[in-house]
Amino acid sequence: MSTTQIRLAVLDMAGTTVADDGLVLRAFADASVAGGIPTEGPDGDAARRYVLDTMGQSKIIVFRALTGGDEERARAANAAFEAAYDRLIDEGNAEPIAGAADAITALRNAGVKVALTTGFSRGTQDKLLAALGWQEIADLTLAPSDAGRGRPYPDLILTALLRLQIDDVREVAVLGDTANDVTSGLRAGATVVAGALTGAHGEDELRAAGATAVLPSVREFADLVLSTR
Known part of the structure; x- marks a missing residue:
C-alpha cells in the first residue's frame, strides 16, 4: 500500500x-424489445451475458454494440432502458x-x-x-x-x-x-x-x-x- x-x-x-438487485437486467428486458435485441434462446442468453460483462459502461455504448452499430435501434433501446429503470426507482426499488x-x-x-x-x-x-x-x-x-x-x-x-x-x-x-x-x-x-x-x-x-x-x-x-x- x-x-x-x-x-x-x-x-x-x-x-x-x-x-x-437485478434492476439493470429487469430494465434491459424492456430495452431489448425496443431495440430489436434477441430475448430468447442462445442469442438472448448471449445478449444478457454481454450486459453483465459490460456492467459499468455507458449504456448507450452497450446498446450500440448489441445492435451492431445501428444508431436508431441503439437509441430506442437506451430510451426504453432509462424509462424502465426510472420506473423501477419510482416504485421504491432504490x-x-x-x-x-x-x-x-x-x-x-x-x-x-x-x-x-x-x-x-x-x-x-x-x-x-x-x-x-x-x-x-x-x-x-x-x-x-x-x-x-x-x-x-x-x-x-x-x-x-x-x-x-x-x-x-x-x-x-x-x-x-x-x-x-x-x-x-x-x-x-x-x-x-x-x-x-x-x-x-x-x-x-x-x-x-x-x-x-x-x-x-x-x-x-x-x-x-x-x-x-
Missing part, C-alpha cells in the same frame, strides 16, 4: 454504493448498500472529497440520487455526458480530479463493482483501484482486471482510504 495521502475518492453507484452513506460521510468528514459516478444518463442518476435523498451526500456527481466518455475510459475520474482541484492522480482512490470500473481507475493513474463484492463481478474478475484490492463493500473501502491519512 502506498503512503500517498488520498484526497479524492471516486465511487461508482449501482452495485457499489447503491444496491442493484436502496443504498448497507453502510454506504456512513462510509461516504466518514470520508468527507476526514477531508477526503467524494465523487459519485455512473454509467447511467444524467437524468437517471439525478432520479436515483433524489430517491435516496443523496442530493448533497457527495462533493460531485458525474454521468458520462458530464465527462465525455464513460467507463472503461478514465474520463469520469479525471473530470472529478479537475473539478475538485486535486493536484495529483496519485491522490485518488477508486471503488467499483465491475472490471470496467477497475480498468477506468487504472487508466486514470489512481493509487487505490479497489473492487467491491456487492455488485456485478466477482473477486476473480476484479483481480483479473488489476484491482489493487478486493473488498467486501464500500465500508471497508472507507477504512482503507482513511488509513492513508
